[in-house]
Amino acid sequence: MTGNTKLTEGKHLAWNSLLNVATAIATSLLAMAFVPVILRRFGTEFYGILSITWMVLANFSWLDFGFSRASARFVAQELANDELERAALWTWTAVASQGCLGVAGALLVYFLAPFITDHIHVDQANRALVILTLRLFGCSIPIDFANRSLTGVLQAAQRFSWVNAISLLSTVCTYTAYGIGIARAGDFKTVVYALFVVRIVGLLATFWAAARVLPGLTTLSCLRGATRTYRSRAIALIRYGWWVASAAIVAPLLAQFDQWMISVIIGVSLLPYYTVPSSLLWRLSFLPGSLATTLFPAFSAMEARTDWSQIESYFVRAHRYLLTVVVPILFVTYIWGGELLRLWVGAPFAAHAELQLKLLVFGFLIGLLAPLSGTLLEAIGRPDILVKLYLAELPFNVVVVWFLTKHMGVAGAALSYTVRTAVETILLWIIVYRVVPFPVAGFLKNGLLRPAALVSMLIVAGAFMHDPSVKSVANIVESLAILALYSALAYRFVFDAKDRAFTIEFVLQKQQSLVNKLFARPVPAAEEVVSSR
Numbered sequence: 001m002t003g004n005t006k007l008t009e010g011k012h013l014a015w016n017s018l019l020n021v022a023t024a025i026a027t028s029l030l031a032m033a034f035v036p037v038i039l040r041r042f043g044t045e046f047y048g049i050l051s052i053t054w055m056v057l058a059n060f061s062w063l064d065f066g067f068s069r070a071s072a073r074f075v076a077q078e079l080a081n082d083e084l085e086r087a088a089l090w091t092w093t094a095v096a097s098q099g100c101l102g103v104a105g106a107l108l109v110y111f112l113a114p115f116i117t118d119h120i121h122v123d124q125a126n127r128a129l130v131i132l133t134l135r136l137f138g139c140s141i142p143i144d145f146a147n148r149s150l151t152g153v154l155q156a157a158q159r160f161s162w163v164n165a166i167s168l169l170s171t172v173c174t175y176t177a178y179g180i181g182i183a184r185a186g187d188f189k190t191v192v193y194a195l196f197v198v199r200i201v202g203l204l205a206t207f208w209a210a211a212r213v214l215p216g217l218t219t220l221s222c223l224r225g226a227t228r229t230y231r232s233r234a235i236a237l238i239r240y241g242w243w244v245a246s247a248a249i250v251a252p253l254l255a256q257f258d259q260w261m262i263s264v265i266i267g268v269s270l271l272p273y274y275t276v277p278s279s280l281l282w283r284l285s286f287l288p289g290s291l292a293t294t295l296f297p298a299f300s301a302m303e304a305r306t307d308w309s310q311i312e313s314y315f316v317r318a319h320r321y322l323l324t325v326v327v328p329i330l331f332v333t334y335i336w337g338g339e340l341l342r343l344w345v346g347a348p349f350a351a352h353a354e355l356q357l358k359l360l361v362f363g364f365l366i367g368l369l370a371p372l373s374g375t376l377l378e379a380i381g382r383p384d385i386l387v388k389l390y391l392a393e394l395p396f397n398v399v400v401v402w403f404l405t406k407h408m409g410v411a412g413a414a415l416s417y418t419v420r421t422a423v424e425t426i427l428l429w430i431i432v433y434r435v436v437p438f439p440v441a442g443f444l445k446n447g448l449l450r451p452a453a454l455v456s457m458l459i460v461a462g463a464f465m466h467d468p469s470v471k472s473v474a475n476i477v478e479s480l481a482i483l484a485l486y487s488a489l490a491y492r493f494v495f496d497a498k499d500r501a502f503t504i505e506f507v508l509q510k511q512q513s514l515v516n517k518l519f520a521r522p523v524p525a526a527e528e529v530v531s532s533r
Contacts, residue, residue: 020290023164027171028283037182063105064145066241066248066383067098072152073240073300073379079156080301087153088216089225093233094149102142109138133192140199147203153210156297162209166202173198243383247374250390254397254420258413261405270352273410276345277357278417281333281364287326288368291318292375299379311376312438318372323451324490326368328483331458334361335479352410359414365455367421373428376436385431393424450494454486 071094078087113134117127154163177194181187207217216222262271295318302311333340337357341350377385397420404412404419432438 017291017294019160019164020293021286023167024286024290026168028286030171030175037178063101063141064098064148064241064245065101065238066244067094067101067145067237068148068152069244069296069378069383070094070237070241071149072156072297073381074236075153076156076297076300077304080304084214085216085222085225087156088214088222089229090233090237091149091153091210091214091217092222093230094152094237095146096230097234097237098145098149099142102145105141105145106138109141110135113138129189129192132189136192136196140196143199143203147199147206150203150206150210153213154206155293156300157213158294158297159209159213160294162212166205166209169205170198170202173201240381240383243387244378247383247386247390250387250394254390254393257397258401258405258416261401262410262413265402265405266409270410273349273353274356274413276349277337277341277353277360277414280340280357281360284326284329284364284368285371288322288371291322292371295372296375296379299376303380308437311436315372315376315432315438319369320451320494322369322372324454324494326365327451327455327458328486330361330365331483331486332479334358337361355411356414359411359418363414363418363421366425367417370421370425370428373425373432376432377428380436382435385435389424389427389431393420396420396423451490454489454494457489458482458486 071090074090075087078084078090113131116134117130151163151166154160174195177191177198180194181191184190211217259271259275262274295314298314299311302308302314334357338350338354341353341357345353374386377383397416400419401413401416404416406412408415
């Protein structure tokens with residue numbers, strides 16, 4: 001086996017996934033802490049202006065055409081074979097293409113800003129400020145697009161410590177911008193300009209980090225080479241990225257159709273009884289997302305070396321690890337979800353939303369595994385399969401959602417989500433094992449069956465528990481005892497000897513690395529030792 005094997009080293013990927021999870025948690029906590037302060041200081045209208053602006057920019061994200069995903073894949077393949085110059089050519093091709101597309105998006109937002117402002121019912125006294133906000137944020141589209149391609153370089157090189165550091169830096173700078181506006185007596189215009197500067201700083205930081213990975217990015221010869229081969233590389237990026245972009249357009253139609261049906265069939269006033277428990281569970285998506293972000297460039301690098309056995313090993317183990325971690329979280333949500341809703345949004349609301357939460361738990365139990373299959377298909381160059389699957393699902397989803405919502409109300413919509421995610425995830429598994437040369441028996445035995453046995457144990461144990469609504473000490477003790485038993489059985493029977501050895505080695509390695517950083521002393525140079533004598 002040739003090439004850079006560190007890009008696919010298990011301990012390296014595990015650490016990067018943990019970094020992604022930690023960053024997602026940190027940014028969520030920052031948002032939870034600052035959003036109430038921002039609302040109180042700027043008011044709901046200005047916060048709504050920011051929300052609308054982010055939504056407008058999100059609707060222009062299709063202009064990315066999947067170039068950031070495409071560049072990460074092609075760069076990862078070149079790095080796997082130590083082709084740094086070719087990786088730099090792919091990067092500049094993606095940056096230039098996304099820059100042009102971003103400029104087109106910026107011009108659209110600039111000219112549409114007055115039209116958008118007139119149709120969102122803002123106070124006329126704030127009209128000019130809203131237009132300025134939209135136009136400045138529109139000008140950040142090419143910056144964001146270029147940033148995505150450069151971030152793809154860091155992801156391809158498995159430099160997630162830099163990716164997460166830059167992400168945290170941008171998040172802290174963003175809330176610092178809000179703090180500056182608050183300190184200036186609620187000056188919203190200052191916040192808008194500061195947020196634009198934050199985007200520029202983020203781009204410069206990402207370019208600096210990408211240049212550390214690919215020094216050729218800063219050379220004129222690389223720019224000339226990218227110019228000569230631009231057309232052929234851009235076509236390759238478009239052919240791949242088009243399918244990624246199409247999937248990003250079609251997937252939300254599937255994900256949000258049940259919410260539209262609730263609004264149309266039984267009324268928008270009942271929609272929160274579905275969206276609140278759904279949004280609560282969607283927060284868990286950072287777990288598969290963090291894992292998939294790390295595995296995508298790794299799978300791409302393995303595919304470049306045709307290392308199918310290693311791809312299969314990581315694919316199977318990723319399912320096992322993710323399912324083992326997600327199950328106890330969903331168990332607690334299922335058992336104590338009603339109480340959580342009562343504490344969060346009040347008893348009357350919880351009484352109408354608890355059933356939907358419990359139905360959605362089963363949907364998320366299997367649906368959170370789907371991104372792993374989608375990531376593998378995209379990494380091996382088959383993003384078209386996802387689009388075709390989503391399009392095939394659409395008519396089926398329309399019928400199921402309409403029928404269940406009409407006959408069962410909001411609970412029927414939640415049940416339709418569970419049905420759809422189960423069907424979609426199972427179909428993705430079947431497709432993966434038709435496209436990729438894997439034996440399906442190993443996946444079923446090692447990836448699913450043993451965790452599924454523990455899931456059955458939790459379901460049976462939950463059925464015999466006391467009603468958690470009584471908030472008894474006995475119920476809390478039961479929950480903790482079941483989770484402790486689950487953890488012991490998972491470590492003993494779900495993880496194999498290789499998993500256990502890997503876990504122990506990984507923890508000891510990180511512990512030793514931390515000790516070395518904290519207590520290691522610098523080694524004196526030879527001439528210093530001689531002179532001291």
